[in-house]
Amino acid sequence: MIKRLAVIGVGLIGGSLALALKKNGQVAQVIGYARSEAVRHEALQLGIIDEAAASIADAVQQADMVFVAVPMGAMAAVLAELAPYVNEKTIITDGGSAKQQVIEAAKASLGSLFPNFVPGHPIAGTEKSGPSAAFAELYEAHRVVLTPTSETRHDALEQVQQMWQQVGADVFVMDAEQHDVVLAATSHLPHVLAFNLVGMLAQRDDCEAVLRYAAGGFRDFSRIASSDAIMWRDICLGNREAVLDLLQQYRAGLAQIEAAIRTGDGDYLSTFFNQAKQARDSRFAEPGLTDNSEV
Amino acid sequence: MIKRLAVIGVGLIGGSLALALKKNGQVAQVIGYARSEAVRHEALQLGIIDEAAASIADAVQQADMVFVAVPMGAMAAVLAELAPYVNEKTIITDGGSAKQQVIEAAKASLGSLFPNFVPGHPIAGTEKSGPSAAFAELYEAHRVVLTPTSETRHDALEQVQQMWQQVGADVFVMDAEQHDVVLAATSHLPHVLAFNLVGMLAQRDDCEAVLRYAAGGFRDFSRIASSDAIMWRDICLGNREAVLDLLQQYRAGLAQIEAAIRTGDGDYLSTFFNQAKQARDSRFAEPGLTDNSEV
Known part of the structure; x- marks a missing residue:
């Protein structure tokens, strides 16, 4: 049971955790902070938080648990701002999408209290944001990855x-480097690839005419290019090393396919495509999918 | 009303056209040819064709309409084989996914009868193939693109x-070059990109561990990597120029994103990502989509 939970950033991610813990009776009091007074007020009115703090200092000072749920780009600044006001009992965790960068920032800011910091990443979200988007069921049956360091206090972890299990999440523990590679491979790189395809087509004079013929396959493939640009800028910069590493590999792979098409090396293409097909089919069995369709 | 339709390749594409025309009473007789005798027999038994031809010559000799529905890789050989047996009244059309290559092959094979050839591409399919996959409704409300050349007979077109309208398709006429670029951009390149991502991950030692955390966004994005490897090899080679052109542009775009991440150029990333988002949102309005989700 959390006595006083401080939520820094009371949008979809922070707000939903607060609502879920309240709903399940796992928190006595929630104090929230958001940069904008209007957002704090909204969170208060929606019953997400019991008290709105006028500063990060006020929010964290008497909390036993602090959840930092701000965009990746604001993470380091928030950790630096809260550091002087937490004590040796305060547990601090976060919701950032790239863990190594947040860990570095936390280490730099928290100093001797760094063992109280439990790096986390709830893999959940919707297309909406802000306090009004928050709902108590967001994390049910969703994955939450925690990436403790060798210094992280065991009881804090x-x-x-x-806390996450109490709101219905499936919690996985892995090291931060692995997390960042896994997320770069399965989420961050795919987003970059989709943005790059649609962005490239958007720059064509005949963009509208081209997209008129785009069908189901394209729609599914490009769906993630409808994601928020600022959020994805921050994630790319936040998970810089892993994303760059995979991007390079990806470009090299494309160059090989390009060379095979150029030289008419059909064997290379069919072998490589088939390896991909086998890997995907073994991971996602989706009977009845129109997968061979060219559309 | 077609008197005698010859279908070369009696699988999903050819078989479904035959079934649809029969269902609507738009064809008097269907004769079919497939390389494999077992497949011909199956098509006959399923009522897709009324007569099985033992050779391409037999199939086309008395037909007023010939539909060539073989894989892209077999298209040129089939056109060469049928050419001596068609006459000045026979209309020949096809279902190949890349039009310029098929047009070149048809021109080379058909000679003075080339004006009787109407290049076509029904943009439809399912994950299944073969005669048993064919069904009369496949083309209903699907796009069929016809790409006549300046020599194509107007009455043949x-x-x-x-014929396609009679089976419920929406028919579009455009030139072959435009078709090939449009399909490369919205279908062929996306398939290559998805194959390359999953193929790259499949080659990693930690592939299974990585894919374990892949969620909905990855599933949608990678769905087309479950497509048939041989079909996509043939399409890549068949639409070589357009695919190579777009692949190069795509790699150049990725290199720019990579450079922006490397140098921390957040403005470039957010501007470019946002252009992509706007373009996609304007084409596909999908309310309620969980698009901002990182999963």
Whole structure:
């Protein structure tokens, strides 16, 4: 049971955790902070938080658990701002999408209290944002990854793990480097690829005419290019090393396919495509999918 | 009304056209040819064709309409084989996914009868193939693109257009070059990109561990990597120029994103990502989509 939860950033991610813990009776009091007074007020009115703090200092000072749920680009500044006001009992966790960068920032800011920091990443979200988008069921049956370092206090990890389990999440523990590679491969790189395709087509004079013929396959493939640009800028910069590494590999792979098409090396193409097909089919069995369709 | 339709390749594409025309009473007789005798027999038993031809010559000799529905890789050989057996009244059309290559092959094979050839591309399909996958409703409300050349007989174009409209398709006429670019951009390149991503991950030692965390966004994005490898090899080679051109542009775009991440140029990233988002949102309005989700 959390006595006083401080939520920094009371949007979809922070707000939903607060609502879920309240709903399940796992928190006595929630104090929230948002940069904008209007947002704080909204969160208060929606019952997401019990008290709105006028500053990060006010929010965290008497909290036993702090959840930092701000965009990746604001993470380092928030951690630096809260550091002087937390004590050796305060557990601090976050919701950032790239863990190594947040860990570095936390280490730099928290100093001797760094073992109290439990890096986390709830893999959940919707297309909406802000306090009004928050709902208590967001994390049910969703994955939350925690990436403790060798210095992380074991009891702090355990409490954060329990908190997420109490709101219905499946909690996985892995190291931050692995997390960043896994997310770069399965989420960050695919977003870059989709943005790059649609952005490239958007720059064509005949963009409208081209997209008129785009059908189901394209719609599914490009769906993630409808994601928020600022959020994805921050994630790309936040998970810089892993994303760059995979991008380079990806470009090299494309160059090989390009060379095979140029030289008419059909064997290379069919072998490579088939490896991909087998890997995907073994991971996602989706009977009845119109996968061979060219559309 | 078609008197005698010859279908070369009696699988999903050819078989479905035959079934649809029969269902609507738009064809008196269907004769079919497939390389494999077992497949011919199957098509006969399923009522897709009324007569199985033992050779391409036999199939086309008395037909007033010939539909070539073989894989892209077999198109040129089939056109060469049928050319001596068609006459000045026979209309020939096809279902190949890349039009310029098929047109070149048809021109080379058909000679003075080339004006009787109406290049076509029904943009439809399912994950299944073979005669048993064919069904009369496949083309209903699907796009069929016809790409006549300056030499194509006007009445031939009209008859092929009517045939497709009779089975419920929306017929579009454009030139072959435009078709090939449009399909490369909205279908062929996306398939290559998805194959390359999943193929790259499949080659990693930690592939299974990585894919374990892949969620909805990745599933949608990678769906087309479950497509048939041989079909996509043939399409890549068949639409070589357009695919190579777009692949190069795509790699150049990725290199720019990579440079922006490397130098921390957040403005470039957010501007470019946002252009992509706007272009996609304006084409596909999908309310309620979980697009901002990172999963």
